[in-house]
Amino acid sequence: MKTLWAFFICVLSLSAAAQVTYKCEDNFKVFEGRYLIKEYNDAYKLLSELRVKCPKVNENLYVYGEAILKYEIEVAQTPEERKAMVEDLAALYNEQFVNFPSSGADVKKTQLQLDNKLITTSEAYKAFTASFNKNRQAFMDFNSILAYFYMVLDDFKSGKGMTDEQYFEKYGEISTQVAFAKNKITEDKQTLLKKKETAMLTDVETQFVADAEYIIDALDNVAEVIQKQSRDYVSCEKLEAYYGKSYEDHKNDYNWIDAMVNALYDKKCFKSALLQKGAVALHTIKPTKDTAYRLGMIGLKTGNKEDALKYLEQSASMEANSERKSDIYYQIASSHKNTDKAVAKKYVQKTITLNPKNAQAYLMLAEMYATVPANDECGLNNFERKTLNYLAIDTAKKAEVAEPKYKAAVAAAVKRYEKNLPSKEEAKAMGKRRGDDITFGCWINEKVTLPKL
Structure with a gap:
């Protein structure tokens, strides 16, 4: 009898657990529905219960929760309400990190606390360093990458212990992380666009695709800032020495090579054999x-x-x-x-065909017409070369039509070309008069009809 009673209790326990699991999923769907139709007040009430009772029901619990709490922060009526919501969002990030460690929520939490002065820069530096060292692949937020870089740079500039070698190590790691984040977002976007051809994307996926280009541009800006801020501490020689010693160990690491090439390229180390080698490797791999x-x-x-x-x-x-x-x-x-x-x-013609508003292309072509040297491959005489200034003037004027802001540049060019037009006497000496056509072959391949001289 005792055995039967124990079995009955066990069955009840399993049944209760199943009901709890079902309730979590069911309530999450209700919560998700409220969120998707932007009923944030109702969704917020459900969020609190799900965070306690069903913390691992679905990672989107935290994605939606983040959006809801950011909204609540934005609409807060008093500083006290805003602070409470900021602290709640920090707690949400902490819960997300505990339940989904690869989410990068720890980095978001540190950035939030830093932005709202809930922690000091020193505390944020320690937290960022811990996150960066523990789970670098989740360190993807461009604001946090840039903030962390500035903390490293300030640490180095303070002269309190970070050596040149240690700075270069961090510089290389952070640059590689920027390349990794950019390439990962690009790949994920392409994967989702491919999926979209045969299936409907979720709201989270649709938002990711919509945000991807902005994030990629932001990461490009971060990479540019890192290079500019480091220019006084790096040189082509130092970059080649640093990356050269580790190249063989990383020759199959696309992100590492990408960061190396960016660093050498941005520093204008164009004569570097390592730059050429790395650039060819990237193009060969992908x-x-x-x-x-x-x-x-x-x-x-x-x-x-x-x-x-x-x-x-x-x-x-x-x-x-x-x-x-x-x-x-x-x-x-x-x-x-x-x-x-x-x-x-x-x-130039291809340029103009694709973008008729490229005024610089017209100005370049005009200058080419106006500056054909004597005894060049076209074999033009002095009168013919002067006649080309009519073509130069007509071409330059197209630049102003394409982009009115080039009006002053066009006027200056036209004035210069007009000084070199052929005279009536020069035309008469060549047996030419108004209405005659001068045909140019060679690369010019154009015809000029002489106006009244």
């Missing part, structure tokens, strides 16, 4: 418009125009945005305008 563009620019900086043209063309072919593709073609044109005018004109 070719993108950015890796191709960077190789193209390195080629231009080092005088290897053949490679530069190849890689910039690759970058342009991968670029979906017409304006950015136009900018790449403008780079190619600029690099060839003094050495190969046929190539330069070809890419």
Whole structure:
């Protein structure tokens, strides 16, 4: 009888546990529904109960809870109400970190407390360091990465113990983390866009896709700040020594190489063999418009125009945005305008086709027409070269139509070209008069009809 009674109690216990599990899931769905239709007051009431009774029911409990509490902070009527909500959000982050350690909620908590002066900078530095060392992959927030970098920099500048080597180590680690965060967000966005082709995204996923570009741009800005703030403490020689000694150990680590290439490239270490090696490695592992563009620019900086043209063309072919593709073609044109005018004109025309408002392209082409040297490959005589100024003037004026802000630049260029127009006597000496066509071959490949001289 005792055995049967024990069995009965066990069954009741299991049944009760099942009911609790069911209640957690059921209440979470109700909570989620309230959140999705923005009934935050009702959702907030359910949030408190779920945090206590069902802390592991679903990680979105904390995602939605974060949004709700941020809303409550925003609409708080008094400083006391706001402080209470800030402290509640900090507690939520703490609970999220306990139940979902890989969420990065510990970093969010530290940033929140720092922003609201609930902890000192010194305490935040210790907390960030602990988070960074323990679970670096979750250290993704661009505000926190930048804040942590500034704390490291201040520690180094204080002269209280951080050596040059230790600073470089941190500089490298944080730079790598920026590259990791950027690449991870880019990959996750692409994965979700692929998923969207065959399935509906959740609200959280849809929001992530919507925010991704902004976050990537912010991370690019963080990387730029890190390079600028470190420029007095790093040099091409120091960067090559630091990254060179560890390259073989990290040659398959895309994010590490990405950070190394960014550091060397931003420091303008274009003659660095390590920069070239790393840039080629990135493009080999995962070719993108950015890796191709960077190789193209390195080629231009080092005088290897053949490679530069190849890689910039690759970058342009991968670029979906017409304006950015136009900018790449403008780079190619600029690099060839003094050495190969046929190539330069070809890419100026591509630039203008993709972006008719690129005034600089018109001004570049006008200058090319106006500055054809004597005895160049086109074999023009002095009168023909002067006649090209009519073409230069017409082309320059198109720049003002494209972008009115270039009015002053166009006026200055036109005034300069007008000084070099052929005279009536020069035309008569060549047997030319008003209405005659002067046809130019070579790279120019245009026709000028002489006006009244």
